[in-house]
Amino acid sequence: MVQITEKWTNDRPGDAGYEERLAAFEARVGRGDKVEPGDWMPRDYRDQLIRLIHVHANSEICGALPEGTWIPHAPSLKRKLALCAKVQDEVGHGQLLYRAAETLGKPREEMIEELISGKAKYSNVFHYPAETWADVCVIAWLIDAAAIVNQAMMAEGSYGPYSRALKRVCYEEAFHLTHGYDMCISMATGSKLQRDMLQDAVNRWWKPIMMFHGPSDKESTHTTLLMRWRIKLKTNDEQRQEFLRKYVPKMINLGIRIPAEWEMRYDEKNRAWLYNEPDWEEFKTVVRGNGPVSAKRLETRRLSHEHGRWVREALAAAAEGRKIPLPPTAYATN
């Protein structure tokens, strides 16, 4: 049996010994073993993981934008604290996930530059604007809930560093969910103004939320290979159904209505929600960077990266021990 220890060589179909290595790799993954950065892995496995983790990390730091914008407006000290903590966590998730992707050989700086240039994608939901305070409530509850379904599944995946990063992410996401649900309860049980704001937010967000887990299994191109290599353990539709089964009843309980055009109805026999299929062409257009605020998101990221350049350069200089001479007056205390 081929030892799976040589790092990232002969890792493409047709390379010497590839088939044997692949068989051993797949047997190992099939047993539920974790793949570590020093292990041999098919080039495709590595590429798919980099793509997924990169998109995930981008989504965390782009997701910090719609909510971050509302921290100054949070309407109570408790909400302000919780929202700031939540967005801080999301930035932390970005940091953690970029680091996980770096174990596969792609530097963070390059990933951030690919995000800014529009080459790399991020989650569809963050291409939409957060227009009111209720949007922040809906994002923290329902989008985090949808994300948890995805992340809890990915946390069981085969790549060790990604799986471990996601365990920590999921732990923190549980708090986000509580915070989001609590805000939605306040809104749903509040004044008419608050209830209307909440319903209006759901009306606008339901489409991006229904699209969140990605194209229907009939259309999804990546799924089969990803599932064989245990990068992904559930299909997009399975994740979407899990989310709907858990959260639609809670929404109904809070008196939130799902917009009628979806014709949401529960199929008791198959334990599945039925609905009018989203327009997946629209989804693809949005994630390619043509959503309502895609350009603004990237411009925000670009400016913030640009303005941070002097800090990164100075920290790099300091880390290398480079110092500029002190001005002669510097030691003259006043």
Add this chain to the structure above:
Amino acid sequence: MTTAALAHNASTKTALIDLLYRLGDDSLIIGHRNSEWTGIGPILEEDIAFSSMAQDKIGHALAFYTLLHELGEPDPDTIAYGRGPERFRCCSLVTLDIFGDGKSAPPAALSNNPVRDRVVAQGDWAISLVRQFFFSEADAVRMAALEQSAYEPLAHLARKLRGEIKYHTLHARTLLPRLGRATAESRDRLQSAAAALYPHALGMFEPTPHDATLADAGIAPAEPELCDRWQREIAPIMDGSGLVFPPRSSPVYGGRTGKHLPELTEVLDALQKVYRLDPTAIW
């Protein structure tokens, strides 16, 4: 001294309430200002550090406002969200915006928060960092003094906040010497920020008519005394970071009597925007 004991001494109580408003308002506004960077910081690690310090300070504001509430003032959220600028007692240092020379391109409408858009387009993080340095050093000096306060609830709180504030001072004490001597650009940015902020930093110690009452009652030392201690703390760090004090700085006063920079109105408009939609609602 306990809350009950204060009931017999109106002027001490008034002075204490004024002090708590100053402490709470400084905490809230610098927390608010620092959280303006959340999600758009210059580097992920500092984005996280500033968010964390922002939360600490908003938490401290809540704690000071809670002490006020125990003295018969409104509840903490009403204190934070229900007052206009003339009733705030924060200093100008925490209120200042961070747009420096404003040479960067003017902001585009990137979100529905114009202040945020301006931070994205023109925010100078060096100003935030130096402000945080000046402020947290003063915070540490103040809290160390208040640990001995004769007003027990305040002394107790000061001891509780010490750990968090220690981390804030450590953050700047680690970063400033590294950034101040790293590149010409980082040095220039920090030096300009220090020069621009120093008069406002001196304004943190604006004397108030309550100083003597507070000092006599053993509640808090007089402001000039705290200012001296603060200057002794920061001088070696400025030196070690290659930063010089601007010559002849006169302090910017006014905040402690409700005379603020116009920026405070902007801060409060943002802070209270959603609250004002329905001040009776529970959000």
